[in-house]
Amino acid sequence: MKQIDFSNSPRIDQVGIEDRIARITARSIKKESKMQGLLMALNMIDLTTLEGADTEEKVKQLCFKAHHLHDDIPGLPTTAAVCVYPNFVKLAVNELKGTGVKVAAVATAFPSGQSSAEIKLLDTKMAVDNGADEVDMVISRGKFHSGDYNFVFDEIAMIKEACGKNVRLKVILETGEIGTLDKVRQASDIAMYAGADFIKTSTGKIKPAATLPVTLVMLEAIRDYYYKTGIMIGMKPAGGISTSKLALQYLLMVKETLGGKWLTNEYFRFGASSLANDVLLQIAKQQSGIYQSNDYFSKV
Amino acid sequence: MSRIEVLKTYKIYIGGSFPRTESGRYYPLIANKKTVANMCLSSVKDFRNAVVAARGAQGGWSHKTAYNRCQILYRIAEVLEGRKAQFVEELELQGSTKAKAQQEVDLSIDRLIYYAGWCDKYTQLYSTVNPVSGSFFNFSVPEPTGVVSVFAPQKSGLLGLVTQIASIIAGGNTCVVLAAEQLALCAVTFAEVLATSDVPGGVVNILTGNQTELLTQFAAHKDVNAILYCGKDAEMIAKIQDLAIENLKRVVIREDGDYFDEKHESPYLIFDFQETKTTWHPIEVIAGAGAGY
Numbered sequence: 146m147k148q149i150d151f152s153n154s155p156r157i158d159q160v161g162i163e164d165r166i167a168r169i170t171a172r173s174i175k176k177e178s179k180m181q182g183l184l185m186a187l188n189m190i191d192l193t194t195l196e197g198a199d200t201e202e203k204v205k206q207l208c209f210k211a212h213h214l215h216d217d218i219p220g221l222p223t224t225a226a227v228c229v230y231p232n233f234v235k236l237a238v239n240e241l242k243g244t245g246v247k248v249a250a251v252a253t254a255f256p257s258g259q260s261s262a263e264i265k266l267l268d269t270k271m272a273v274d275n276g277a278d279e280v281d282m283v284i285s286r287g288k289f290h291s292g293d294y295n296f297v298f299d300e301i302a303m304i305k306e307a308c309g310k311n312v313r314l315k316v317i318l319e320t321g322e323i324g325t326l327d328k329v330r331q332a333s334d335i336a337m338y339a340g341a342d343f344i345k346t347s348t349g350k351i352k353p354a355a356t357l358p359v360t361l362v363m364l365e366a367i368r369d370y371y372y373k374t375g376i377m378i379g380m381k382p383a384g385g386i387s388t389s390k391l392a393l394q395y396l397l398m399v400k401e402t403l404g405g406k407w408l409t410n411e412y413f414r415f416g417a418s419s420l421a422n423d424v425l426l427q428i429a430k431q432q433s434g435i436y437q438s439n440d441y442f443s444k445v
Numbered sequence: 446m447s448r449i450e451v452l453k454t455y456k457i458y459i460g461g462s463f464p465r466t467e468s469g470r471y472y473p474l475i476a477n478k479k480t481v482a483n484m485c486l487s488s489v490k491d492f493r494n495a496v497v498a499a500r501g502a503q504g505g506w507s508h509k510t511a512y513n514r515c516q517i518l519y520r521i522a523e524v525l526e527g528r529k530a531q532f533v534e535e536l537e538l539q540g541s542t543k544a545k546a547q548q549e550v551d552l553s554i555d556r557l558i559y560y561a562g563w564c565d566k567y568t569q570l571y572s573t574v575n576p577v578s579g580s581f582f583n584f585s586v587p588e589p590t591g592v593v594s595v596f597a598p599q600k601s602g603l604l605g606l607v608t609q610i611a612s613i614i615a616g617g618n619t620c621v622v623l624a625a626e627q628l629a630l631c632a633v634t635f636a637e638v639l640a641t642s643d644v645p646g647g648v649v650n651i652l653t654g655n656q657t658e659l660l661t662q663f664a665a666h667k668d669v670n671a672i673l674y675c676g677k678d679a680e681m682i683a684k685i686q687d688l689a690i691e692n693l694k695r696v697v698i699r700e701d702g703d704y705f706d707e708k709h710e711s712p713y714l715i716f717d718f719q720e721t722k723t724t725w726h727p728i729e730v731i732a733g734a735g736a737g738y
Contacts (some may be wrong), residue, residue, distance in 0.1 A: 435691060
């Protein structure tokens with residue numbers, strides 16, 4: 146394959162992106178389409194806990210919630226996956242046996258990515274050996290900023306190799322540290338050509354995390370990659386998406402940038418911890434006609 | 446050349462900022478058969494947003510020290526005093542006489558001071574140590590009910606409104622208030638006073654619009670812990686009581702009309718929006734406490 150010069154990634158028209166976002170956020174989604182969107186959003190959530198204070202019990206609760214979102218409402222889907230640190234993978238796999246909910250693990254010295262290749266490989270192997278279905282890696286932002294794109298590319302390729310064919314790799318760009326939209330596009334291209342199955346905005350540890358403009362840039366990168374190679378790459382905005390309204394706007398953006406084929410949890414995910422509850426509140430409101438309270442939904 | 450007067454756009458107050466209603470609707474406020482202003486006709490979605498703001502502010506407001514709440518209520522009074530003339534003018538626009546309007550603004554300021562004074566005192570008044578026959582030190586303290594939705598008095602645009610808001614927020618609650626439909630000028634201007642007097646955004650949210658339209662969600666919203674209705678409409682009261690069952694909301698009915706009377710200054714009005722928490726604290730030997738309880 147011809148070597149690609151990533152410094153030639155397309156430049157992004159920031160004003161154009163913002164204008165597009167303004168049109169998307171002005172849209173109103175109601176009734177049946179809203180309900181359909183809400184259920185879809187639930188099924189696309191990577192229910193996440195990535196805290197230093199995580200305990201086995203907390204992970205167990207999270208796993209239970211992933212397939213019992215709110216038993217008072219029959220017919221709800223499960224979330225797509227739970228997302229935990231590698232040391233909880235074994236536990237999560239065990240808890241989720243037979244539920245269809247996948248287990249994703251963050252790896253490669255999450256969230257900073259500041260470590261050696263050996264440690265990052267070990268981190269990844271630990272997750273894979275313990276049965277993770279998906280690995281969420283972080284790129285080396287420092288190297289990216291120093292212009293060492295080959296390093297970033299090789300590292301992603303190395304981790305993808307460690308994941309093997311059956312474990313899907315999500316590559317976190319940490320757009321909050323990357324800066325401009327031009328750079329986001331560049332990093333997206335690097336990640337996809339290096340073997341990412343998903344590209345993901347953020348760790349959730351840095352503000353700003355996922356935003357609509359950044360996600361749109363990444364979706365367009367996915368679209369261009371698809372036109373060139375025919376390979377469908379997934380997208381995962383993560384961090385800061387906590388309301389149903391925002392989630393629906395993301396879905397709208399995916400549909401209109403990539404098309405309906407991407408509207409499944411095979412190709413689109415939300416990395417979120419509190420979004421699920423807000424979506425549940427909205428679903429209950431749609432069904433009962435009465436605004437709901439968090440008091441009646443699980444805290445996890 | 447004569448100057449063209451700049452008319453004020455009266456907006457609503459949610460979470461510390463002044464949006465227009467999301468519905469884009471308005472209604473004319475009529476006094477003496479003349480349209481005085483166009484007011485936002487708030488929708489249930491505005492109410493929903495206001496409840497989110499009130500819920501978000503509730504923890505912070507109730508955890509402020511009682512003394513600090515005193516200071517903030519006093520500050521509202523100070524700022525209101527500074528803008529007296531504007532309130533008098535608006536009350537006159539709404540049909541009041543100058544003398545009566547001045548009296549109403551003065552008393553509104555005094556009433557804020559009255560409730561400011563109670564902020565760090567009502568807890569002592571309503572707390573008790575309870576006699577129990579066991580090795581426990583048993584005591585009860587009042588805690589704020591939470592988020593209160595308020596149908597403000599329809600006949601007292603400023604004084605009635607201030608009285609209700611003061612008695613609710615003095616006790617650490619946050620509220621969403623629907624101002625009097627045809628006396629709403631002062632309510633929006635009072636929101637501007639709140640916004641500039643250290644009251645955290647979301648503690649008080651003020652909407653303008655129609656009671657009947659918003660009744661269902663005001664009374665049924667599950668994230669609202671109490672509802673206050675000022676009026677006598679029996680049908681309305683029955684509906685509120687019925688809908689409030691949804692989440693066992695506390696229902697308080699108060700009168701509409703003349704708020705000049707001193708009976709509107711009472712710590713019991715604070716107590717209406719308090720819940721009593723009782724603690725059973727184990728102690729080693731009951732007699733060792735050296736008391737009868």
